Amino acid sequence: MRRVDGQFLVLAAINVVLLALGAAISGGSFLSVFNLQSMAGQVPEIGLLAIGVMLAMCAGDGGIDLSGIALANLSGVLSAVLVAGLVSSAEQEGLYSALFILGALVIGFLGGLVNGTLITRFRITPILCTLGTQMAFTGLAVIVSGGKAVVVGSPEPLSSIGNEFWFGAPISFILFVAVAALIGVALKVSPFGRWLMLSGSNPKAALYAGFPRSAVVTATYALSGTLSGLSGVIIAARNVNVKWDYGASYLLIAILIAVMAGVRPEGGYGRIVCVVFSAVALQLMSSLLNFGGLSNFVRDFAWGALLLAFLAIARYDLVGFVFSDRRR
Secondary structure, three states, X not given: OEEOOHHHHHHHHHHXXXXXXXXXXXXXXXXXXXXXHHHHHHHHHHHHHHHHHHHHHHOOOOOOOOOHHXXXXXXXXXXXXXXXOOOOOOOOHHHHHHHHHHHHHHHHHHHHHHHHHHHHHOOOOHHHHHHHHHHHHHHHHHHHHOOOOEEOXXXXXXXXXXXXXXXXXXXXXXXXXXXHHHHHHXXXXXXXXXXXXXXXXXXXXXXXXXXXXXXXXXXXXXXXXXXXXXXXXXXXXXXXXXXXXXXXXXXXHHHHHHHHOOOOOOOOOOOHHHHHHHHHHHHXXXXXXXXXXXXXXXXXXXXXXXXXXXHHHHXXXXXXXXXXXXXX
Protein backbone atom coordinates (compact mmCIF):
# COMPACT_ATOMS: atom_id res chain seq x y z
CA MET A 1 0.00 0.00 0.00
CA ARG A 2 1.42 3.32 -1.07
CA ARG A 3 0.52 6.40 0.93
CA VAL A 4 0.62 10.07 0.11
CA ASP A 5 1.14 12.71 2.78
CA GLY A 6 -2.54 13.10 3.61
CA GLN A 7 -1.87 15.20 6.71
CA PHE A 8 -0.16 17.88 4.65
CA LEU A 9 -3.02 17.92 2.14
CA VAL A 10 -5.62 18.14 4.90
CA LEU A 11 -3.84 21.03 6.61
CA ALA A 12 -3.40 22.87 3.31
CA ALA A 13 -7.11 22.43 2.61
CA ILE A 14 -8.02 23.62 6.12
CA ASN A 15 -6.00 26.81 5.63
CA VAL A 16 -7.65 27.52 2.26
CA VAL A 17 -11.13 26.92 3.69
CA LEU A 18 -10.46 29.14 6.70
CA LEU A 19 -9.20 31.98 4.49
CA ALA A 20 -12.25 31.67 2.25
CA LEU A 21 -14.62 31.51 5.23
CA GLY A 22 -12.97 34.51 6.85
CA ALA A 23 -13.26 36.51 3.64
CA ALA A 24 -16.93 35.56 3.30
CA ILE A 25 -18.03 36.50 6.82
CA SER A 26 -15.97 39.70 6.99
CA GLY A 27 -16.77 41.10 3.58
CA GLY A 28 -13.13 40.74 2.55
CA SER A 29 -11.51 42.58 5.46
CA PHE A 30 -10.19 39.28 6.85
CA LEU A 31 -7.83 39.11 3.87
CA SER A 32 -6.63 42.71 4.16
CA VAL A 33 -2.88 43.19 4.23
CA PHE A 34 -3.04 44.62 7.75
CA ASN A 35 -4.99 41.66 9.13
CA LEU A 36 -2.80 39.09 7.40
CA GLN A 37 0.32 40.79 8.76
CA SER A 38 -1.22 40.90 12.24
CA MET A 39 -2.04 37.18 12.16
CA ALA A 40 1.40 36.25 10.81
CA GLY A 41 3.04 38.26 13.61
CA GLN A 42 1.20 36.20 16.23
CA VAL A 43 2.22 32.79 14.88
CA PRO A 44 5.98 32.62 15.70
CA GLU A 45 5.99 32.61 19.50
CA ILE A 46 3.50 29.74 19.75
CA GLY A 47 4.79 28.04 16.60
CA LEU A 48 8.29 27.74 18.05
CA LEU A 49 6.87 26.17 21.21
CA ALA A 50 4.89 23.72 19.06
CA ILE A 51 8.06 22.63 17.24
CA GLY A 52 9.61 21.96 20.65
CA VAL A 53 6.58 19.84 21.61
CA MET A 54 6.88 17.96 18.31
CA LEU A 55 10.56 17.16 18.87
CA ALA A 56 9.89 15.83 22.37
CA MET A 57 6.99 13.70 21.11
CA CYS A 58 9.14 12.29 18.32
CA ALA A 59 11.66 11.09 20.92
CA GLY A 60 9.07 8.60 22.17
CA ASP A 61 8.67 7.13 25.65
CA GLY A 62 5.58 9.27 26.17
CA GLY A 63 7.78 12.29 25.63
CA ILE A 64 6.24 15.73 25.70
CA ASP A 65 7.65 19.06 26.82
CA LEU A 66 5.19 20.75 29.16
CA SER A 67 7.68 23.38 30.27
CA GLY A 68 7.86 25.37 27.02
CA ILE A 69 5.97 28.55 27.84
CA ALA A 70 7.26 28.57 31.42
CA LEU A 71 10.83 28.39 30.13
CA ALA A 72 10.10 31.06 27.50
CA ASN A 73 8.86 33.39 30.23
CA LEU A 74 11.81 32.58 32.49
CA SER A 75 14.23 33.21 29.61
CA GLY A 76 12.76 36.65 28.97
CA VAL A 77 12.44 37.64 32.63
CA LEU A 78 15.86 36.43 33.76
CA SER A 79 17.67 37.78 30.71
CA ALA A 80 15.98 41.17 31.10
CA VAL A 81 16.93 41.39 34.79
CA LEU A 82 20.54 40.34 34.20
CA VAL A 83 21.14 42.55 31.15
CA ALA A 84 19.46 45.58 32.76
CA GLY A 85 22.12 45.42 35.46
CA LEU A 86 24.86 45.73 32.84
CA VAL A 87 23.63 48.12 30.13
CA SER A 88 20.80 50.56 29.55
CA SER A 89 18.14 49.64 26.99
CA ALA A 90 17.62 53.33 26.21
CA GLU A 91 21.26 54.41 25.86
CA GLN A 92 22.90 51.27 24.46
CA GLU A 93 20.12 49.77 22.35
CA GLY A 94 22.23 47.57 20.10
CA LEU A 95 24.33 46.09 22.91
CA TYR A 96 21.27 45.60 25.12
CA SER A 97 19.43 43.80 22.32
CA ALA A 98 22.36 41.51 21.54
CA LEU A 99 22.95 40.60 25.18
CA PHE A 100 19.24 40.08 25.85
CA ILE A 101 18.84 37.75 22.85
CA LEU A 102 21.99 35.81 23.74
CA GLY A 103 20.95 35.56 27.39
CA ALA A 104 17.45 34.30 26.56
CA LEU A 105 18.80 31.66 24.17
CA VAL A 106 21.38 30.44 26.68
CA ILE A 107 18.82 30.27 29.49
CA GLY A 108 16.43 28.37 27.23
CA PHE A 109 19.17 25.96 26.22
CA LEU A 110 20.19 25.34 29.84
CA GLY A 111 16.57 24.79 30.89
CA GLY A 112 16.12 22.25 28.08
CA LEU A 113 19.39 20.60 29.04
CA VAL A 114 18.09 20.20 32.60
CA ASN A 115 14.98 18.49 31.22
CA GLY A 116 16.98 16.14 29.03
CA THR A 117 19.46 15.29 31.78
CA LEU A 118 16.73 14.51 34.31
CA ILE A 119 14.93 12.29 31.80
CA THR A 120 17.98 10.32 30.64
CA ARG A 121 20.12 10.15 33.77
CA PHE A 122 17.41 9.71 36.39
CA ARG A 123 14.89 7.87 34.18
CA ILE A 124 12.07 10.25 35.04
CA THR A 125 8.99 9.95 32.85
CA PRO A 126 9.20 12.92 30.42
CA ILE A 127 5.67 14.22 31.02
CA LEU A 128 6.19 14.21 34.81
CA CYS A 129 9.70 15.64 34.54
CA THR A 130 8.64 18.59 32.38
CA LEU A 131 5.57 19.16 34.56
CA GLY A 132 7.92 19.52 37.52
CA THR A 133 10.35 21.79 35.68
CA GLN A 134 7.41 23.84 34.39
CA MET A 135 6.48 24.69 37.97
CA ALA A 136 10.13 25.23 38.89
CA PHE A 137 10.74 27.59 35.95
CA THR A 138 7.57 29.53 36.74
CA GLY A 139 8.50 29.81 40.42
CA LEU A 140 12.01 31.00 39.56
CA ALA A 141 10.59 33.64 37.19
CA VAL A 142 8.30 34.87 39.97
CA ILE A 143 11.21 35.06 42.41
CA VAL A 144 13.47 36.90 39.96
CA SER A 145 10.80 39.41 38.95
CA GLY A 146 9.07 39.73 42.32
CA GLY A 147 5.86 38.70 40.59
CA LYS A 148 5.81 41.90 38.52
CA ALA A 149 6.32 42.65 34.85
CA VAL A 150 9.93 43.37 33.92
CA VAL A 151 10.32 46.30 31.54
CA VAL A 152 12.32 45.60 28.40
CA GLY A 153 11.37 48.72 26.49
CA SER A 154 11.70 49.09 22.73
CA PRO A 155 15.44 48.96 22.00
CA GLU A 156 16.52 48.46 18.41
CA PRO A 157 17.08 45.99 16.85
CA LEU A 158 15.10 43.88 19.35
CA SER A 159 11.91 45.84 18.80
CA SER A 160 12.18 45.48 15.02
CA ILE A 161 12.11 41.68 15.32
CA GLY A 162 8.65 41.81 16.83
CA ASN A 163 7.13 44.84 15.14
CA GLU A 164 8.66 45.52 11.74
CA PHE A 165 8.38 43.93 8.29
CA TRP A 166 10.62 42.66 5.56
CA PHE A 167 9.12 42.53 2.05
CA GLY A 168 5.68 42.92 3.62
CA ALA A 169 6.02 40.00 6.04
CA PRO A 170 6.68 40.34 9.79
CA ILE A 171 10.36 39.79 10.59
CA SER A 172 9.37 37.44 13.42
CA PHE A 173 7.40 35.26 10.99
CA ILE A 174 10.32 35.13 8.55
CA LEU A 175 12.58 34.14 11.44
CA PHE A 176 10.11 31.42 12.49
CA VAL A 177 9.93 29.98 8.97
CA ALA A 178 13.73 30.07 8.63
CA VAL A 179 14.25 28.25 11.94
CA ALA A 180 11.55 25.72 11.06
CA ALA A 181 13.15 25.09 7.66
CA LEU A 182 16.59 24.64 9.22
CA ILE A 183 15.30 22.11 11.76
CA GLY A 184 13.24 20.36 9.09
CA VAL A 185 16.31 19.88 6.88
CA ALA A 186 18.35 18.68 9.87
CA LEU A 187 15.70 16.09 10.74
CA LYS A 188 15.59 14.94 7.12
CA VAL A 189 19.27 14.59 6.25
CA SER A 190 21.30 14.47 9.48
CA PRO A 191 22.16 11.43 11.62
CA PHE A 192 20.48 13.21 14.55
CA GLY A 193 17.15 13.22 12.68
CA ARG A 194 17.38 9.53 11.83
CA TRP A 195 18.41 8.63 15.37
CA LEU A 196 15.59 10.72 16.84
CA MET A 197 12.89 9.08 14.74
CA LEU A 198 14.25 5.57 15.26
CA SER A 199 14.58 6.16 19.01
CA GLY A 200 10.91 7.12 19.09
CA SER A 201 9.52 4.47 16.77
CA ASN A 202 11.67 1.53 17.85
CA PRO A 203 13.82 2.15 20.95
CA LYS A 204 14.97 -1.48 21.10
CA ALA A 205 16.28 -1.35 17.55
CA ALA A 206 18.03 1.93 18.35
CA LEU A 207 19.62 0.31 21.40
CA TYR A 208 20.84 -2.75 19.51
CA ALA A 209 22.06 -0.60 16.63
CA GLY A 210 24.29 1.27 19.06
CA PHE A 211 22.64 4.65 18.60
CA PRO A 212 23.45 7.12 21.41
CA ARG A 213 19.82 7.31 22.54
CA SER A 214 20.52 9.16 25.80
CA ALA A 215 22.55 11.80 23.97
CA VAL A 216 19.85 12.14 21.31
CA VAL A 217 17.08 12.61 23.88
CA THR A 218 19.16 15.11 25.85
CA ALA A 219 19.98 17.06 22.69
CA THR A 220 16.30 16.99 21.68
CA TYR A 221 15.12 18.59 24.91
CA ALA A 222 18.03 21.07 24.81
CA LEU A 223 16.90 22.09 21.31
CA SER A 224 13.31 22.36 22.53
CA GLY A 225 14.52 24.61 25.35
CA THR A 226 16.46 26.78 22.92
CA LEU A 227 13.29 27.23 20.87
CA SER A 228 11.53 28.29 24.07
CA GLY A 229 14.28 30.86 24.62
CA LEU A 230 13.78 32.16 21.08
CA SER A 231 10.04 32.33 21.71
CA GLY A 232 10.84 34.38 24.82
CA VAL A 233 12.86 36.78 22.65
CA ILE A 234 9.92 37.26 20.25
CA ILE A 235 7.50 37.74 23.16
CA ALA A 236 9.76 40.46 24.54
CA ALA A 237 10.20 42.00 21.09
CA ARG A 238 6.43 42.28 20.59
CA ASN A 239 5.79 43.76 24.02
CA VAL A 240 7.48 46.41 26.14
CA ASN A 241 7.78 44.03 29.09
CA VAL A 242 7.99 40.35 30.02
CA LYS A 243 6.05 38.57 32.76
CA TRP A 244 6.10 35.17 34.41
CA ASP A 245 2.47 34.32 33.55
CA TYR A 246 2.40 35.37 29.90
CA GLY A 247 0.57 32.97 27.54
CA ALA A 248 -1.33 30.90 30.09
CA SER A 249 -3.10 28.92 27.34
CA TYR A 250 -0.02 28.42 25.15
CA LEU A 251 0.74 24.95 26.49
CA LEU A 252 -2.59 23.54 25.31
CA ILE A 253 -2.30 25.35 21.98
CA ALA A 254 1.26 24.09 21.33
CA ILE A 255 0.17 20.50 21.99
CA LEU A 256 -2.88 20.97 19.77
CA ILE A 257 -0.72 22.30 16.93
CA ALA A 258 1.57 19.27 17.16
CA VAL A 259 -1.33 16.81 17.24
CA MET A 260 -3.08 18.57 14.33
CA ALA A 261 0.20 18.30 12.42
CA GLY A 262 0.03 14.51 12.66
CA VAL A 263 2.86 14.09 15.17
CA ARG A 264 2.45 10.66 16.71
CA PRO A 265 2.07 10.76 20.52
CA GLU A 266 3.85 7.39 20.73
CA GLY A 267 6.87 8.88 18.94
CA GLY A 268 8.85 8.29 15.79
CA TYR A 269 7.08 10.56 13.31
CA GLY A 270 6.54 14.26 12.72
CA ARG A 271 7.02 16.79 9.91
CA ILE A 272 8.04 20.38 10.49
CA VAL A 273 6.14 21.66 7.45
CA CYS A 274 2.93 20.21 8.88
CA VAL A 275 3.60 21.93 12.21
CA VAL A 276 4.00 25.26 10.39
CA PHE A 277 0.76 24.74 8.46
CA SER A 278 -1.00 23.65 11.65
CA ALA A 279 0.18 26.75 13.55
CA VAL A 280 -1.07 28.99 10.74
CA ALA A 281 -4.43 27.17 10.66
CA LEU A 282 -4.90 27.57 14.40
CA GLN A 283 -4.13 31.29 14.19
CA LEU A 284 -6.68 31.64 11.40
CA MET A 285 -9.25 29.83 13.57
CA SER A 286 -8.48 32.11 16.51
CA SER A 287 -8.87 35.22 14.37
CA LEU A 288 -12.15 33.91 12.96
CA LEU A 289 -13.50 33.39 16.48
CA ASN A 290 -12.46 36.95 17.33
CA PHE A 291 -14.22 38.23 14.20
CA GLY A 292 -17.31 36.39 15.39
CA GLY A 293 -17.17 38.17 18.75
CA LEU A 294 -16.89 34.91 20.73
CA SER A 295 -15.34 34.97 24.20
CA ASN A 296 -12.02 33.40 25.17
CA PHE A 297 -13.93 30.71 27.08
CA VAL A 298 -15.56 29.55 23.84
CA ARG A 299 -12.16 29.55 22.19
CA ASP A 300 -10.65 27.40 24.97
CA PHE A 301 -13.56 24.97 24.61
CA ALA A 302 -12.94 24.82 20.86
CA TRP A 303 -9.23 24.11 21.38
CA GLY A 304 -9.99 21.28 23.81
CA ALA A 305 -12.57 19.75 21.48
CA LEU A 306 -10.18 20.00 18.54
CA LEU A 307 -7.41 18.33 20.53
CA LEU A 308 -9.65 15.37 21.40
CA ALA A 309 -10.89 15.12 17.81
CA PHE A 310 -7.40 15.06 16.30
CA LEU A 311 -6.18 12.56 18.91
CA ALA A 312 -9.01 10.28 17.83
CA ILE A 313 -8.10 10.82 14.16
CA ALA A 314 -4.46 9.97 14.90
CA ARG A 315 -5.44 6.94 16.98
CA TYR A 316 -7.38 5.34 14.13
CA ASP A 317 -5.21 6.82 11.35
CA LEU A 318 -8.26 8.18 9.54
CA VAL A 319 -6.21 10.57 7.40
CA GLY A 320 -3.92 7.76 6.28
CA PHE A 321 -6.91 5.57 5.46
CA VAL A 322 -8.54 8.23 3.30
CA PHE A 323 -5.38 9.10 1.35
CA SER A 324 -4.02 5.59 0.91
CA ASP A 325 -4.43 3.49 -2.20
CA ARG A 326 -3.62 -0.11 -3.04
CA ARG A 327 -0.97 -0.98 -5.55
CA ARG A 328 -2.01 -3.83 -7.79
